[in-house]
Structures are given as C-alpha cells and as structure tokens.
Amino acid sequence: MTVDQKVPVTILTGFLGSGKTTLLNRILSEKHGKRIAVIENEYGEVGIDQGLVINADEEVFEMSNGCICCTVRGDLIRVLGNLMKRRDKFDYVLVETTGLADPGPVAQTFFMDDEIRDEFSLDGIVTLVDAAHIQQQLGRSRESSEQVAFADVLILNKTDLVSHDSLDVLESRLRDMNRMARIVRSEEADVPVDTVLNLSAFDLDQVLAHRPTFLEPEYPFEWTGVFDLEEGTYHLSLEEGPDPTMSIVVLPNQATDERSFREGAEQCVRLYAQPAIDLEPGQTIPVCQHVNLQLQAEGQKIFRLEINRTCQLGLFTQHTADEFDIKVKKFLPAFNDSSDPIPYLSTTSERVWVAEHEHDDEVGSIAIECSGNVDPEKLNQWMGKLLVEKGVDIFRTKGFISYEGDSRRIVFQGVHMLFTAQPDREWGDEPRHNQLVFIGRKLDEESMREGFEHCLI
Numbered sequence: 001m002t003v004d005q006k007v008p009v010t011i012l013t014g015f016l017g018s019g020k021t022t023l024l025n026r027i028l029s030e031k032h033g034k035r036i037a038v039i040e041n042e043y044g045e046v047g048i049d050q051g052l053v054i055n056a057d058e059e060v061f062e063m064s065n066g067c068i069c070c071t072v073r074g075d076l077i078r079v080l081g082n083l084m085k086r087r088d089k090f091d092y093v094l095v096e097t098t099g100l101a102d103p104g105p106v107a108q109t110f111f112m113d114d115e116i117r118d119e120f121s122l123d124g125i126v127t128l129v130d131a132a133h134i135q136q137q138l139g140r141s142r143e144s145s146e147q148v149a150f151a152d153v154l155i156l157n158k159t160d161l162v163s164h165d166s167l168d169v170l171e172s173r174l175r176d177m178n179r180m181a182r183i184v185r186s187e188e189a190d191v192p193v194d195t196v197l198n199l200s201a202f203d204l205d206q207v208l209a210h211r212p213t214f215l216e217p218e219y220p221f222e223w224t225g226v227f228d229l230e231e232g233t234y235h236l237s238l239e240e241g242p243d244p245t246m247s248i249v250v251l252p253n254q255a256t257d258e259r260s261f262r263e264g265a266e267q268c269v270r271l272y273a274q275p276a277i278d279l280e281p282g283q284t285i286p287v288c289q290h291v292n293l294q295l296q297a298e299g300q301k302i303f304r305l306e307i308n309r310t311c312q313l314g315l316f317t318q319h320t321a322d323e324f325d326i327k328v329k330k331f332l333p334a335f336n337d338s339s340d341p342i343p344y345l346s347t348t349s350e351r352v353w354v355a356e357h358e359h360d361d362e363v364g365s366i367a368i369e370c371s372g373n374v375d376p377e378k379l380n381q382w383m384g385k386l387l388v389e390k391g392v393d394i395f396r397t398k399g400f401i402s403y404e405g406d407s408r409r410i411v412f413q414g415v416h417m418l419f420t421a422q423p424d425r426e427w428g429d430e431p432r433h434n435q436l437v438f439i440g441r442k443l444d445e446e447s448m449r450e451g452f453e454h455c456l457i
C-alpha cells in the first residue's frame with residue numbers, strides 16, 4: 001500500500017474548554033468535499049460531547065476507566081480497527097482528545113501498531129489554546145504544556161477575551177515552548193480548514209530528535225510473570241494490597257525473549273481495552289481476557305487457573321507482584337490434609353513495565369444525571385457561587401439541562417469561572433433530563449450533587 005492510500009488523521013488537542021468541539025463543528029459544517037470520521041475521546045462518565053457535535057459520520061471512541069494515557073492506545077486501536085471495516089464511508093479521520101490528555105500516546109498509536117501504521121498516516125497535531133486561561137493552565141498542568149509542545153499548528157483561540165498586548169505576550173510564550181509550530185489566532189475557532197487539515201505536518205524524525213522516548217510505549221500493566229506449568233489446576237493467591245481490585249490478563253503461551261515479551265505486551269494493550277470481567281475469589285481466571293480481580297475480602301484471596309496442557313503462562317498484572325505478594329502453586333486435592341505444604345512456584349522470567357508518567361489522582365470528574373426540571377434562577381445562583389469559590393479547581397463544566405417551561409434543551413458550558421447556558425434544539429419526543437459533567441481537582445461529589453438537586457423544581 002502506498003502512502004497516498006493511507007487515511008490521513010488529524011489529532012485535535014488542547015486543554016479543557018479551549019475550543020476543540022467548536023473547531024470540529026466548524027470543520028464538519030464546511031464544504032471541503034471530505035468525508036470525515038470523528039473519534040471522540042472523552043473524559044467523564046457520560047457522553048456529553050457526542051451530543052454537542054453536529055451531525056457527522058461519526059464514531060464514538062469511549063474511554064475505558066483508568067488512566068487515560070495508559071489505556072488510550074488500546075482503545076484507539078479498537079476504534080480504528082472498527083472504522084477500517086467501513087473504509088469506503090470516509091476518507092479522513094479526526095481524533096478529538098480529552099482536554100486532560102497528553103497527546104503523545106495518541107500520536108504514538110499511529111507508529112507503534114503495524115496494522116494501524118499500514119492503514120493510517122498521522123497528518124498533524126492541532127492544539128487549541130484558550131487565550132484567557134492558558135497562562136493559568138500551563139502553570140498547573142503538565143498535559144497542557146505537552147499539548148503545546150506537540151503541536152504542528154497552535155490555534156490561539158478566544159482572542160475576544162484578552163487584549164491585543166496580552167496576545168502578543170502569550171504568543172511569544174507559546175513560541176518559546178514550540179519553535180516549529182505555526183501559530184494562528186482565532187475567535188470561535190474560526191480558521192480556514194486548510195490551516196488544520198491535509199498539512200502533512202507530522203514529522204516523526206523531528207519528534208524523535210526532540211523526544212527520543214516518543215516511541216517508548218506506556219502500558220496499562222506494571223508486571224509480567226511467566227510460569228512453566230504442566231496440565232492441572234493452580235491457585236493464584238494475592239495478599240492485601242493498595243487497591244480493592246486489580247486487573248489482569250493471562251496469556252497461555254508467553255515466551256520470554258525480549259521480542260516475545262513486547263508482542264505479548266502489545267496483545268495485552270488491546271485486551272486491556274476490552275471491558276473487564278469481574279471475578280470473585282474461588283473463580284477461574286480465563287485466558288486472553290481482561291479480568292478484574294475483586295480483592296475486597298480480608299486476608300489471602302485465591303483464584304483458580306486451569307491448565308489443559310503444558311505451557312508457559314504469562315500473567316500481565318496492573319500492579320507489581322510485590323504489591324499484592326502474588327504467588328502461584330499447584331492445587332493437589334490429595335495433599336489438602338497433609339502437613340507437607342505445597343511449595344509456591346518460581347517465575348521462569350519476570351518483567352516490570354515502568355510507567356514514565358505520574359498520575360494526578362486529585363483530578364477527576366463527576367457526572368450528574370437526573371430527570372426533572374431545573375429552576376434557571378436557582379441554577380444561576382448556585383453555579384455562580386460554586387465557581388467563585390471553586391473556579392480555580394473546576395476546570396470544565398458541560399452538559400444539557402431541562403428548564404421548566406422551555407421546549408428546548410439548554411446547553412450548559414463552563415470553563416473555570418466563565419459559563420453560559422444557551423437554548424439548543426427542541427426536546428421533541430426525547431425524554432427531558434439533565435446531564436452535567438464537572439471536571440476538576442478535589443471535587444466534592446456529595447455537596448455538588450446536593451447543590452444541583454436543590455436547583456430542581
């Protein structure tokens with residue numbers, strides 16, 4: 001396959017509320033003759049963005065729970081794989097990343113995976129910058145700096161909210177952070193489509209020159225242990241550890257040379273992107289499945305492994321073996337009463353996968369979904385007070401609201417302390433309901449839910 005036949009992909013990134021969806025809608029409504037498939041990688045528990053994107057030949061890329069940077073590659077491979085089955089329906093792909101994501105692992109997907117590399121080519125990374133909030137965001141979020149640093153095009157958006165002089169200062173700060181990117185100023189992300197699509201701007205060699213670790217993958221698991229096992233039943237035991245659950249994928253034929261370890265790891269990246277099966281102690285762990293071990297009970301927890309023929313069993317676990325004192329031994333019913341304990345087995349080989357990034361555990365999202373009508377006056381008062389008190393830590397608010405007496409859906413949008421509530425389309429036959437997502441640091445879920453419920457009539 002030649003390069004030309006590959007589907008070009010543009011990654012739209014930028015911190016929460018910077019204008020990614022606004023730009024996306026602009027691109028989708030312009031006549032450029034391209035059939036664009038959209039992939040939304042959303043942060044938060046309910047799909048708000050899907051409802052904000054105008055009619056498109058769109059595919060929704062749902063994020064799995066867990067760390068975005070660890071799971072995004074597996075998720076993206078899954079969605080791109082599905083898109084390829086409808087290859088005749090589109091000729092361009094736009095990936096809108098979550099505002100909290102480092103675009104690195106998203107970009108990496110287009111180089112790491114052979115099948116994806118054969119079918120898609122990364123055209124460019126476009127980063128939206130919120131002129132009113134970027135200074136504050138750069139100081140507080142590593143992801144925000146990464147988004148600027150990775151850009152091929154930087155769109156300095158929301159120019160209406162700051163003075164001309166401030167824009168010049170801002171532009172020179174962005175220039176210091178990324179000397180290669182083209183910088184374009186905009187209001188309401190109003191930029192010509194050819195500033196963002198079909199740029200052939202992404203240059204892997206250049207990226208590698210600046211970041212030699214760009215192609216070093218991050219994995220959703222931290223440890224692999226390989227055990228030589230003959231036919232029989234085995235017990236996998238875990239002691240108390242740092243989490244009440246732990247994800248695991250078991251592969252039946254895991255060789256232990258470097259290449260095989262990498263291949264096994266890539267297979268697991270895909271399996272980890274599948275929804276996990278919850279397993280209670282005493283149950284059997286299936287092979288080649290994403291399993292979530294339930295470890296809430298006190299003391300040692302034992303799960304079964306059934307081996308049909310001699311193999312090298314590879315355990316790919318979310319945490320390292322040390323953290324849960326993970327052990328494997330053969331189960332021999334005849335020895336149950338014997339005072340001779342059955343010995344634990346040693347691994348033939350093991351491997352720790354180090355995640356290079358730090359997880360900001362304080363950042364999270366709260367999704368409120370309920371029926372009933374909202375009193376606009378009460379909502380305004382509550383929201384105004386909440387954002388004045390907590391606006392620095394509430395990065396983003398968005399959703400749909402049902403106002404008493406209004407036949408239209410109200411779209412709610414907030415970025416830090418600025419918020420708007422605008423009427424959108426008619427509710428029509430759709431059941432009226434409220435859906436609101438808050439993304440931020442140290443959010444107090446209970447008091448926010450209570451606060452919102454007080455706004456209902």
Ligand SMILES: Nc1nc2c(ncn2[C@@H]2O[C@H](COP(=O)(O)OP(=O)(O)OP(=O)(O)O)[C@@H](O)[C@H]2O)c(=O)[nH]1
Pocket residue numbers: 014015016017018019020021022023049098099128157158159160161186187188189396398413414415420
């Ligand atoms: N004042 C002003 N507001 C803008 C501009 N561009 C976008 N907005 C508003 O900013 C809010 C956020 O815009 P979105 O396009 O949803 O931002 P986003 O980056 O997709 O947000 P997330 O997906 O939550 O990260 C919306 O209310 C937009 O209408 C602009 O140039 N000026």
